Amino acid sequence: MTHPSAALAANRFGLGARPGELAAIGEDPRGWLLEQVGRPQPPSQEIAGLRSGAQVLQDFFAAQEVRNELRKAQSGQPNAAAAAVGKSIRQNVAPQYMAQAAARIRMAATTPTSFHERLVQFWSNHFAVSVDKVICLGLAGAMENEAIRPHVTGHFADLLLAAERHPAMIAYLDNQLSVGPNSQLARLAQRRRRQSERKIDINENLAREILELHTLGVHGGYTQTDVTTFAKVLTGWSIGGGRGLLGGGTPGEFFFRDNLHEPGSKTLLGRTYRQDGISQPRAVLADLARLPSTARFLSTKLVRHFIADDPPADCVDRLSRAYLDSDGHLPTVYQALIECDAAWNPAPAKFKTPQEYVYSTYRALNLVPPEQRILVAPFELLGQRPYSPGSPAGWPDTAADWDGSDALMKRIEWSVALGDRAGSLYTPERVADNALGPLASEHTLTGVRRAPSGSQALALLLLSPEFQRR
Amino acid sequence: MTASRRTFLGQTLALGALAQIPGLSFARATGESRLVVFILRGALDGLSAVPPYADLDYAAARRDLALSAPGTANGALKLDGLFGLHPELDFLHRRYTAKELVVLHAVASPYRERSHFDAQNLLENGTTRPYGSNDGWLNRALSALPAASQSAHAAVALAQNVPLLLRGPAPVTSWAPSALPEVESDFMERLADIYATDELLSQRLQEATDIGALASDNDMDGNMGGRRNAGNQRRLQMMAETAGKFLAADDGPRVAVLESGGWDTHAQQGAAQGQLAVRLRGLDAMLSTLADNMQPVWKHTAVLVVTEFGRTIAINGSRGTDHGTGACAFLLGGAVNGGRVVADWPGLGSRDRYQGRDLKPTLDLRSVCKGLLHDHLQIPRQHLDEQVFPDSATARPLADLIRA
Numbered sequence A: 001m002t003h004p005s006a007a008l009a010a011n012r013f014g015l016g017a018r019p020g021e022l023a024a025i026g027e028d029p030r031g032w033l034l035e036q037v038g039r040p041q042p043p044s045q046e047i048a049g050l051r052s053g054a055q056v057l058q059d060f061f062a063a064q065e066v067r068n069e070l071r072k073a074q075s076g077q078p079n080a081a082a083a084a085v086g087k088s089i090r091q092n093v094a095p096q097y098m099a100q101a102a103a104r105i106r107m108a109a110t111t112p113t114s115f116h117e118r119l120v121q122f123w124s125n126h127f128a129v130s131v132d133k134v135i136c137l138g139l140a141g142a143m144e145n146e147a148i149r150p151h152v153t154g155h156f157a158d159l160l161l162a163a164e165r166h167p168a169m170i171a172y173l174d175n176q177l178s179v180g181p182n183s184q185l186a187r188l189a190q191r192r193r194r195q196s197e198r199k200i201d202i203n204e205n206l207a208r209e210i211l212e213l214h215t216l217g218v219h220g221g222y223t224q225t226d227v228t229t230f231a232k233v234l235t236g237w238s239i240g241g242g243r244g245l246l247g248g249g250t251p252g253e254f255f256f257r258d259n260l261h262e263p264g265s266k267t268l269l270g271r272t273y274r275q276d277g278i279s280q281p282r283a284v285l286a287d288l289a290r291l292p293s294t295a296r297f298l299s300t301k302l303v304r305h306f307i308a309d310d311p312p313a314d315c316v317d318r319l320s321r322a323y324l325d326s327d328g329h330l331p332t333v334y335q336a337l338i339e340c341d342a343a344w345n346p347a348p349a350k351f352k353t354p355q356e357y358v359y360s361t362y363r364a365l366n367l368v369p370p371e372q373r374i375l376v377a378p379f380e381l382l383g384q385r386p387y388s389p390g391s392p393a394g395w396p397d398t399a400a401d402w403d404g405s406d407a408l409m410k411r412i413e414w415s416v417a418l419g420d421r422a423g424s425l426y427t428p429e430r431v432a433d434n435a436l437g438p439l440a441s442e443h444t445l446t447g448v449r450r451a452p453s454g455s456q457a458l459a460l461l462l463l464s465p466e467f468q469r470r
Numbered sequence B: 001m002t003a004s005r006r007t008f009l010g011q012t013l014a015l016g017a018l019a020q021i022p023g024l025s026f027a028r029a030t031g032e033s034r035l036v037v038f039i040l041r042g043a044l045d046g047l048s049a050v051p052p053y054a055d056l057d058y059a060a061a062r063r064d065l066a067l068s069a070p071g072t073a074n075g076a077l078k079l080d081g082l083f084g085l086h087p088e089l090d091f092l093h094r095r096y097t098a099k100e101l102v103v104l105h106a107v108a109s110p111y112r113e114r115s116h117f118d119a120q121n122l123l124e125n126g127t128t129r130p131y132g133s134n135d136g137w138l139n140r141a142l143s144a145l146p147a148a149s150q151s152a153h154a155a156v157a158l159a160q161n162v163p164l165l166l167r168g169p170a171p172v173t174s175w176a177p178s179a180l181p182e183v184e185s186d187f188m189e190r191l192a193d194i195y196a197t198d199e200l201l202s203q204r205l206q207e208a209t210d211i212g213a214l215a216s217d218n219d220m221d222g223n224m225g226g227r228r229n230a231g232n233q234r235r236l237q238m239m240a241e242t243a244g245k246f247l248a249a250d251d252g253p254r255v256a257v258l259e260s261g262g263w264d265t266h267a268q269q270g271a272a273q274g275q276l277a278v279r280l281r282g283l284d285a286m287l288s289t290l291a292d293n294m295q296p297v298w299k300h301t302a303v304l305v306v307t308e309f310g311r312t313i314a315i316n317g318s319r320g321t322d323h324g325t326g327a328c329a330f331l332l333g334g335a336v337n338g339g340r341v342v343a344d345w346p347g348l349g350s351r352d353r354y355q356g357r358d359l360k361p362t363l364d365l366r367s368v369c370k371g372l373l374h375d376h377l378q379i380p381r382q383h384l385d386e387q388v389f390p391d392s393a394t395a396r397p398l399a400d401l402i403r404a
Helices: A004-013 A021-025 A029-037 A053-073 A080-110 A114-126 A140-151 A156-164 A167-172 A184-191 A205-214 A224-233 A279-290 A292-306 A313-325 A330-338 A354-364 A372-381 A405-425 A428-439 A442-449 A454-463 B002-020 B058-065 B090-097 B116-125 B137-142 B185-197 B199-217 B221-227 B232-248 B275-293 B295-300 B365-377 B381-388
Strands: A237-239 A254-256 A266-268 A271-273 B034-040 B101-108 B155-157 B255-260 B301-307 B327-332 B340-342
Touching (some): A004 A029, A004 A114, A004 A428, A021 A029, A021 A428, A029 A330, A053 A140, A080 A114, A080 A354, A080 A372, A156 A167, A156 A279, A205 A224, A205 A279, A224 A266, A224 A279, A279 A292, A292 A313, A354 A405, A354 A428, A372 A405, A405 A454, A405 B185, A442 A454, A442 B185, A454 B185, B034 B116, B034 B365, B090 B275, B137 B155, B137 B255, B137 B365, B275 B301, B327 B365, B365 B381
Parallel strands (some): B034 B301, B155 B255
Antiparallel strands (some): A237 A254, A266 A271, B301 B327
16 A cells, blocks of 8 residues: 555656556655755756757857848848748757757656656746747757756755856847946947947846846845846856857857956945956855845745645745755755645645646656657647746746646547547556555546546546646 | 516616616627737837837937838838837727727836736736735626626636636636547546536536537637647737637627737847837737627727836847836727827936836826726726725726727
């Protein structure tokens, strides 16, 4: 007889139980979870073999260059050659995106360390980069693997730095061309009297979202002046490549452009930063990671993700304390989460997102469609195409965001289609036992047993209230 | 015979008399009015969508992003001596000429910070603070409608999930096109049995079944064959088309919510052409499709197009604009008393701006919504002041938005 806590560990903290997993967790679900986050877990070979973000971006820049040359040659007239190059950008980058999405899904569907993998995706969503922006199409997945994955079992300060300096984040939030109004570049342009051609100034986007979404949270105690000052701190925080005054660095890699940086000391959130160049943004980021508002904001998000849509205050307090006492050591924070009593309440408080629903289905059925397109399709159908939250706030994380009647209808249609295709391969009661153990209610099991066919029985099980929640 | 006939006549006369009382038109009370709220997420740049081309500070403040005056190459479409429309908003311009469009400018919700997510939350929850309520103002407005209008069909969100604006106690539903085959009714009954002990899922299942039936009654599924891999714009067009058909159906919903994203133009925004122009063309096409598909009831229709806030007056270092305050909004439809720009224009000079950077808001968006809900759906003033927009008595309903 499986203990309910094993099923909670696998489903609430992990991405859903695979056959045999509940037995393997056995009597020590807390130990099973802690073991996974004590050290970095290796990525799958498929993930390790993906092209790097820098390579993807170099291809993108090269194609863009060709297009710009063509456009210039035709003096601004729309022309077929330039359009064809634009198309080839998409055609060359889109397969990278598909490969990243497929590798991510396969990892989530098969890994034995699914708590770790859930945390990778949690932080990837916290530092959301959406592929709706064309330049990010082949970069969002690269960022998850290069900046997030290696740091989820380290200190938040390192995770923060890695995420903010990844070219995906810089390009998504437009910082590569944010220029200090008194920078070397701006002064040079002024001497050449070219200021009327091109306005030289900062772009606030990255600065604002770091404060609002990545660290302090919107009520974390910053002002519009702090945003503007932080944007100046971040001028020069850019991507390598380019030519002339905008040249330098390795194309597609992070590069700090001193000549774009706004010089001088700056005062932000009550502290004065006198450093030169790149030391200044690094110092601000390091300080942001240590502030109590950051501890509280991150703890609230973690508790909301793992325990309840309305995060219980005592749990948030516990995580915040652990965060501040450990200087943002994430495994210590995860341990505090696991030690919350509320995390082990057998009544499921979280409604699965479409992504969680499909991962847990793949895991319960030990099913990984070999064809890339079929593997990825359900995520789009159910409303959560990989890496496309559509905004830097990332995918939302409460039931009301996902429990619409049409969203349920799409789950029904997909599960029925899956049942039709695969129902005959499974014994639904055994799937229930493997995936949910004691969490499956007698009421649901009765309904599943009475189904007229194996296909319908499987679909009913996947659509049951217990399987749609965690 | 005679007696019953007289009773019948008497009723008819009484109803006829009722219809003469202003604001209590019988047709409206039984729910002929249609309302669509269209949310543009990401903050539409009002100074590009509705350029104040004749403002003396406009060209200097907007530089490369400024649109030229009406009558010049790629110029704005003329509204009046001060304002124009972006050249891609051709359908909206024709509605303006037909006196079916009110353009609102320098308008804002009570939110005065610059977070998209908080601003959208407040825009939808109708209170004066983000997360001030777990349900949306449009849902609370629905609860004041006559009971007969409050079926599960009363309002629909054209999305898989219901946006906050429409969440709350009044029953609502959501609908989005699907590429998968229909599920047999026997299966749905078995699933309903399993959901019998789960309040949320059984309610959602019922709503999904109801709206699905309506869609197939009105032959909408047949149009969805090409949905697979449809581009984003094609998908949005389909949403608009379906919204129009739902609203035109006799037994369809009276209220619909549409939304679109991608308005956060921090870089390479463009002017008459470019990124934002492409989005605006898409918006214009969606509104045109919506109107085409609800032609029989267009005369009873009002469509409110809103965004969470405006963008900075000055352009930033990457030829885009950052988060601002005052925005524009549109109200269109056959029921709208249009052909006007409603704006108490604050000007664009540095001293005219909000905090020295943004278009200063001079019109409370809640006044627009309240005027619309009062005159179009006959929601009582007190309910608007206290329930729909709590503590909003100072934001008086804007009059004359709807044709008398």
